Amino acid sequence: MPPPTASTPDDSADPGPDFADVPPTDLVKVGFIFRPHGLDGELKIDPSATDDPARFEVLPTVFVGPHPRRVVRHDIASVRYQKTKRGITVILGLDGIVDRDDAEAVAKMDVFATEAALGLEDDELFADDLVGWTVVTEEGAVQGTVADFMEMPAQDLFVVRTPEDTEAMIPAIDDFIIEIDEEAERIVVRPIDGLMDA
Template sequence: MAASDAAGPDPADSTPDLANVPPETLVQIGFVFRPHGMEGELKIDPEHTDDPARFETLPFVFLGPHPRRVTKHAIESVRYQQTKRGTTVILGVEGIETRDDSEAVAKHKVFAPEEALDLGEGELFVHDIIGMEVVAEDDTVLGTIANYMEMPAQDMLVVRTSDGEEAMIPVVEDFLLEIDEDAGQITVRPIDGLIG
């Protein structure tokens, strides 16, 4: 028996096995808010998905601080809890069995492979619209999409104009007229005084 074997496991080996997955293929779908109970369940804030029920269709998720450093976990259970902030997902995953295990991943992001997220007709991922050109109905260029904000009343597009200013456009049919994914362009009806 080698001396290193007798000393027990090397503490450096206690780091989790990182998943070998291209980070650009992962989409954030939630955030580990905190542990739930003593059995390793996780409270997930599903703010990065429009439908928390998506968790039920996924065979596994990736957990980590960013997409380049994640661990893969098969989903074992999904249930929901209604809170003041909305729906919280209570997630049980393989490999996280105790309160200590769940505390180790608290505040981590939850990712899924883009290909596993079944989008409906005309749906896009938020990262697909960031950087798209924004034009008015008369084809005047207004700027580019800098961000997408989920707000209580309605979601908002943040448009960065050519002079570096930012303006917000509600994501409602009255203002958001067309998204042309092939052209990389979004046509909007500008709000007087806010943009254009």
């Protein structure tokens, strides 16, 4: 009976994703992948995390993953836009994502870019940065916390989770937003009848 032979690793096995070596603190969320678009690997992106969807046109590279600590780098191959009832959707083509199966694998993940690539100023904020901030009136009465930011055709909206665990919408315009206090991480709003009604 021949002696057993040692098993060798299967070089053909999928090594898994090649996570990017980039500090999470250097990354800024710029979008969310809704789902695949078509059969050639294009992705439908919600760009509401950025103030300007056209930023995708100047980015050479993005990072895709469930959170900033586990992202894969992709060069941008193509950018185009689609108008929807919710606003503008970005149709993004990425190197390395070439068919619908590849696109399905990254659906529901976030899209990040580095602060350097975005050319952000030290005091520049993205809408996504405001999630979790406290919303107060001029008198200091707490109205809730920012739960989401929605980019709408007529006007952008802050979604606020109230202390009663309901949601209220605040238009992101000067008539309602008095101050965005980055140091205190709070937004001061002008109370108007019905403003904080769910």
